[in-house]
Amino acid sequence: MKRVGVALVLGLLTTACSTPATPAALSSSFAEVFAGLYVAQQAHLGRTDVTAGTLHPRSLCRRTGPASQGPGEDWVCAVQYVDADSTVTQSFDMQVKPDGCWRADGAAASQPAVLADPVSGQTSVNQLAEFDGCLNTSWR
Amino acid sequence: MSVVRAELFKLVEQSRVRVLVIVCLLGPLLVAFVLDRQSGLPKDTLFGRHVHESGYALPLVILGFAGTWGFPLLTSLVAGDIFSSEDGHGTWPALLSRSRTRAQVFTGKVLASALVAAGLLAVTAMTSLLAGLVLSGSTPLVGLSGTELAPGRAAVLVAASWATALAPLLGFTALACLLSVVSRSSVIGVAGPVVLGLVMQLLALLGGLGDAANVLLTTPFGSWHGLVREHPFYGPLGQGVLVSVVWGAICLAVARWVLLHRDIT
Numbered sequence: 001m002k003r004v005g006v007a008l009v010l011g012l013l014t015t016a017c018s019t020p021a022t023p024a025a026l027s028s029s030f031a032e033v034f035a036g037l038y039v040a041q042q043a044h045l046g047r048t049d050v051t052a053g054t055l056h057p058r059s060l061c062r063r064t065g066p067a068s069q070g071p072g073e074d075w076v077c078a079v080q081y082v083d084a085d086s087t088v089t090q091s092f093d094m095q096v097k098p099d100g101c102w103r104a105d106g107a108a109a110s111q112p113a114v115l116a117d118p119v120s121g122q123t124s125v126n127q128l129a130e131f132d133g134c135l136n137t138s139w140r
Numbered sequence: 141m142s143v144v145r146a147e148l149f150k151l152v153e154q155s156r157v158r159v160l161v162i163v164c165l166l167g168p169l170l171v172a173f174v175l176d177r178q179s180g181l182p183k184d185t186l187f188g189r190h191v192h193e194s195g196y197a198l199p200l201v202i203l204g205f206a207g208t209w210g211f212p213l214l215t216s217l218v219a220g221d222i223f224s225s226e227d228g229h230g231t232w233p234a235l236l237s238r239s240r241t242r243a244q245v246f247t248g249k250v251l252a253s254a255l256v257a258a259g260l261l262a263v264t265a266m267t268s269l270l271a272g273l274v275l276s277g278s279t280p281l282v283g284l285s286g287t288e289l290a291p292g293r294a295a296v297l298v299a300a301s302w303a304t305a306l307a308p309l310l311g312f313t314a315l316a317c318l319l320s321v322v323s324r325s326s327v328i329g330v331a332g333p334v335v336l337g338l339v340m341q342l343l344a345l346l347g348g349l350g351d352a353a354n355v356l357l358t359t360p361f362g363s364w365h366g367l368v369r370e371h372p373f374y375g376p377l378g379q380g381v382l383v384s385v386v387w388g389a390i391c392l393a394v395a396r397w398v399l400l401h402r403d404i405t
Contacts, residue, residue: 036286098347134365138375
């Protein structure tokens with residue numbers, strides 16, 4: 001019984017030291033959501049030839065504060081993708097919540113809150129200005 | 141079975157439970173009405189920024205909100221005094237003299253509480269979906285993987301997401317039953333699970349628990365996050381069900397032992 005108790009405490013302490021919010025996990029999750037939203041954004045603007053496969057999205061997320069992982073508001077993700085044969089890099093401020101979900105905020109210059117259709121002039125909400133995602137928080 | 145029927149009858153006769161039914165029926169419609177009248181969006185909640193774009197966003201916003209304190213409160217109001225009210229009214233001797241064993245009475249009360257709690261969850265899920273569709277119509281939903289989910293698939297995923305709340309809800313029902321049996325106080329039985337739920341939320345919010353937060357009974361309320369995606373992940377759901385079952389089994393085992401060994405004269 002004592003051994004089981006000790007094992008339980010040790011297990012809890014070990015899991016308490018690990019977190020799902022690592023740079024690698026966040027980079028992967030961010031790249032997936034960004035690619036999906038970018039394809040939808042371009043389709044909305046009439047460019048239906050853009051797909052997640054042609055974008056080759058790669059992202060790198062890191063914390064700017066003293067901690068290197070875990071929840072926090074000091075995460076930054078840079079994403080690089082290929083569109084129309086040119087490589088583009090954009091940066092997003094990230095907020096990672098304790099429940100494993102995150103929110104990305106794009107810079108207004110690269111991702112304005114509202115998009116205007118170049119042909120019709122109709123405006124719509126830019127899904128890439130602010131967007132959410134969630135990490136897999138289960139025990140690994 | 142007759143004990144379950146009798147306990148169900150007693151529960152639905154309570155004005156508190158009737159008020160809960162009305163809140164579960166009208167609450168989501170009221171939220172939709174308020175959102176329809178204002179231009180602001182609940183952006184801090186998942187899918188909050190999409191409530192005016194897709195009717196499938198609102199039920200997920202309500203689900204996220206209910207998971208923080210709504211579900212523990214709901215089940216506490218149902219199960220929190222199902223045992224202690226017998227102490228309060230001094231009706232245990234009369235109840236146990238009706239050729240029913242204590243174990244049968246215990247099982248009947250627990251099952252009745254669970255059925256009512258599950259029923260209220262189903263009612264809230266359906267009215268939330270209806271409220272969302274009335275507010276924004278049946279248009280595709282942008283999922284948590286950034287891709288659009290077609291209306292049919294979005295509806296299935298919304299229903300599945302609400303279904304994931306059943307396990308932790310029943311876990312809290314078991315916790316409410318335990319507190320009701322042990323404390324013999326309706327106040328503790330009703331308020332206890334809510335307070336414990338808030339403490340668990342606070343512990344998780346502090347962020348220092350890391351993966352250990354997965355053992356808290358409130359964490360499985362967020363397991364639907366893995367479902368509303370192009371390629372769902374089910375790890376948090378399976379883990380959440382396991383955690384809820386363990387919490388429920390421990391609470392019910394202790395509650396049953398205490399009730400069966402209590403001196404009732």
